[in-house]
Amino acid sequence: MTLSRTYTVALMGLTGHPIEVEVDISDGLPSYVLLGLPDAALAESRERVRSALVNTGAPWPNRKVTVSMSPAWLPKSGSSYDLPIAVGLLMSQGVIAQEDRRDHILIGELGLDGQVRSVRGVLPALLSAKKAGIKYAIIPEQNYQEAVAVEGLVIVPVDTLRTVIHYLATSEIPERALMPLSSQQPMLDLSDVAGQKSARRSLEISAIGGHHLLLIGPPGTGKTMLAERIPSILPLLNQEQSLEVAAINSIAGNWTPSREITRTPPFVSPHHSTTAVAMVGGGTHQIRPGACSLANRGVLFIDEAPECGNGVLDSLRQPLESGSVTISRSLATLTFPARFMLVLAANPCPCGKFSGRGRTCTCSSLQIRRYMQKLSGPLLDRIDIRVFVDAPSRVEMASMAPQESSAEVRTRVINARNIAAERFADEEWQLNSEIPPSLLRKKYAAERSAMNILHQELDLERLSARGFHKVLRVAWSIADLSGHSTPTSVDVQEALAMRSGMENSG
Amino acid sequence: MLKKSRNIEFGAQGEARVAQYLKDLGYEFIAKNWRIHAGEIDLIFRHPDGRIIFTEVKSRRTEAFGHPLEAITSIKAHRMRRLALAWLILNDLWSAPFRIDAAAVLGDENFTIDYREGIA
Numbered sequence: 001m002t003l004s005r006t007y008t009v010a011l012m013g014l015t016g017h018p019i020e021v022e023v024d025i026s027d028g029l030p031s032y033v034l035l036g037l038p039d040a041a042l043a044e045s046r047e048r049v050r051s052a053l054v055n056t057g058a059p060w061p062n063r064k065v066t067v068s069m070s071p072a073w074l075p076k077s078g079s080s081y082d083l084p085i086a087v088g089l090l091m092s093q094g095v096i097a098q099e100d101r102r103d104h105i106l107i108g109e110l111g112l113d114g115q116v117r118s119v120r121g122v123l124p125a126l127l128s129a130k131k132a133g134i135k136y137a138i139i140p141e142q143n144y145q146e147a148v149a150v151e152g153l154v155i156v157p158v159d160t161l162r163t164v165i166h167y168l169a170t171s172e173i174p175e176r177a178l179m180p181l182s183s184q185q186p187m188l189d190l191s192d193v194a195g196q197k198s199a200r201r202s203l204e205i206s207a208i209g210g211h212h213l214l215l216i217g218p219p220g221t222g223k224t225m226l227a228e229r230i231p232s233i234l235p236l237l238n239q240e241q242s243l244e245v246a247a248i249n250s251i252a253g254n255w256t257p258s259r260e261i262t263r264t265p266p267f268v269s270p271h272h273s274t275t276a277v278a279m280v281g282g283g284t285h286q287i288r289p290g291a292c293s294l295a296n297r298g299v300l301f302i303d304e305a306p307e308c309g310n311g312v313l314d315s316l317r318q319p320l321e322s323g324s325v326t327i328s329r330s331l332a333t334l335t336f337p338a339r340f341m342l343v344l345a346a347n348p349c350p351c352g353k354f355s356g357r358g359r360t361c362t363c364s365s366l367q368i369r370r371y372m373q374k375l376s377g378p379l380l381d382r383i384d385i386r387v388f389v390d391a392p393s394r395v396e397m398a399s400m401a402p403q404e405s406s407a408e409v410r411t412r413v414i415n416a417r418n419i420a421a422e423r424f425a426d427e428e429w430q431l432n433s434e435i436p437p438s439l440l441r442k443k444y445a446a447e448r449s450a451m452n453i454l455h456q457e458l459d460l461e462r463l464s465a466r467g468f469h470k471v472l473r474v475a476w477s478i479a480d481l482s483g484h485s486t487p488t489s490v491d492v493q494e495a496l497a498m499r500s501g502m503e504n505s506g
Numbered sequence: 507m508l509k510k511s512r513n514i515e516f517g518a519q520g521e522a523r524v525a526q527y528l529k530d531l532g533y534e535f536i537a538k539n540w541r542i543h544a545g546e547i548d549l550i551f552r553h554p555d556g557r558i559i560f561t562e563v564k565s566r567r568t569e570a571f572g573h574p575l576e577a578i579t580s581i582k583a584h585r586m587r588r589l590a591l592a593w594l595i596l597n598d599l600w601s602a603p604f605r606i607d608a609a610a611v612l613g614d615e616n617f618t619i620d621y622r623e624g625i626a
Contacts (some may be wrong), residue, residue, distance in 0.1 A: 061571035
């Protein structure tokens with residue numbers, strides 16, 4: 001038999017498609033033809049596979065080799081097809097017994113010496129393979145850590161092509177210990193922050209409802225410090241969510257062999273010089289998730305937001321609305337999840353000293369206006385909570401009293417979220433920030449007196465229709481925190497103040 | 507100079523071995539080393555069924571530099587096809603059926619012949 005079949009997975013975004021790799025050896029001049037829309041990295045597989053086979057001691061067929069990957073219309077990229085092609089060649093030459101192995105998938109890049117090297121996207125590929133009814137997955141041992149997270153699949157971690165041959169001949173799964181987890185990053189804690197009472201409260205409320213946040217304050221007052229601590233007060237992710245986060249990281253290649261699948265919500269802080277493509281995802285040959293997808297289920301923090309390039313922040317408007325990013329390229333159209341909490345930080349003016357009475361600020365009013373205009377109206381309209389972070393007073397700095405820790409805040413956040421979850425038991429969403437507008441005006445309206453306040457704001461054109469709904473959503477989070485069954489006028493007042501950023505420190 | 511002539515001799519020996527191989531198969535010898543300005547055809551035989559067989563022979567002492575037939579690139583295979591057609595035209599066999607083969611002779615004293623039919 002000179003025709004053999006092996007199976008693998010092609011990733012399109014987070015979705016994997018089962019791929020059949022056929023290897024046929026026929027008479028004719030020695031040649032190697034690869035069919036099924038391979039990209040450059042895949043076309044180079046010939047040389048890797050050949051050297052790997054020869055250096056493993058296996059024969060290379062000096063005949064006409066045809067490799068066909070079907071479905072043929074699906075563009076295939078990357079080096080993860082090396083292993084299925086190599087095993088197909090071994091089967092076609094009779095080195096490995098010809099067997100129907102459609103319950104096995106093979107993923108891995110080959111080194112010239114026959115080593116099996118790690119590839120990106122193993123986790124999402126295995127999740128799809130499991131759905132497609134695959135039972136065994138032969139994967140590079142460096143990807144073992146992420147692969148074992150997929151339950152219901154037998155994982156066969158391999159280090160060399162020889163191990164693969166041994167496994168296929170004997171069905172003995174190579175022993176592989178889980179890596180010792182990389183030393184736990186010391187979790188940043190809110191107790192490190194001195195004072196900042198109002199900022200703390202804003203953080204807590206935004207954590208409850210998943211509201212977007214803008215921190216304004218002079219340099220060195222702790223905007224970044226506060227933002228970095230948001231994941232420590234968010235509830236831990238559940239199994240499904242943490243797998244989703246890990247799968248996106250796996251595609252992006254942010255994976256080291258010892259990285260564990262963490263339940264802490266991600267915190268992503270792209271530099272302000274980042275491009276729109278890096279922010280939302282993209283790429284010509286291989287479409288990769290951007291920062292806002294990496295921040296899915298967590299926090300996307302952009303420091304010095306007004307310094308961002310034109311259009312970079314505005315590219316976030318669509319994911320902010322829909323909770324996902326759709327990237328269209330000539331190759332394919334993909335959708336990545338992008339449900340994140342946006343946290344922007346900005347100085348009050350270009351020189352950064354315009355706070356308090358602004359005595360030391362050297363900026364002209366025009367400069368200040370231009371600076372803030374970089375944050376476009378439509379984007380600011382999507383920010384629920386604005387908070388001024390001022391330098392802590394000398395009393396706060398000198399205070400020896402212990403500051404409230406993240407654990408305490410997280411307990412309150414979880415309690416408030418549970419109240420909300422109970423209320424939304426029959427709905428499709430769980431967070432206050434996700435209540436649809438129409439229901440906010442009826443089923444989930446605030447108390448009558450509170451609604452009156454909002455209607456008045458609308459009359460005075462101080463609030464957009466979107467703003468109206470946003471204030472109500474924040475008011476719900478405040479109500480959940482204070483134990484009110486419906487938002488009261490006090491809650492709505494506070495939410496209004498938070499939206500306009502009038503609430504000052506202290 | 508000496509080395510080069512030795513290689514030519516080795517190549518000629520390989521061609522003779524393949525010629526013998528084809529004779530043993532019952533093919534009828536027509537010509538060897540047919541050369542025009544565009545190139546050379548190593549062996550030309552007639553198959554028992556009448557087809558003209560053009561054979562390119564590659565000889566190697568070892569496989570250290572790859573399989574002999576790997577030296578036949580698609581461009582060379584295409585050139586063989588043009589040469590074959592030229593031969594047919596010059597011999598007034600315009601539409602005669604024909605086939606282009608390649609043979610690899612591997613080794614010196616103990617040699618093997620790897621014969622591939624219909625390569626181009």
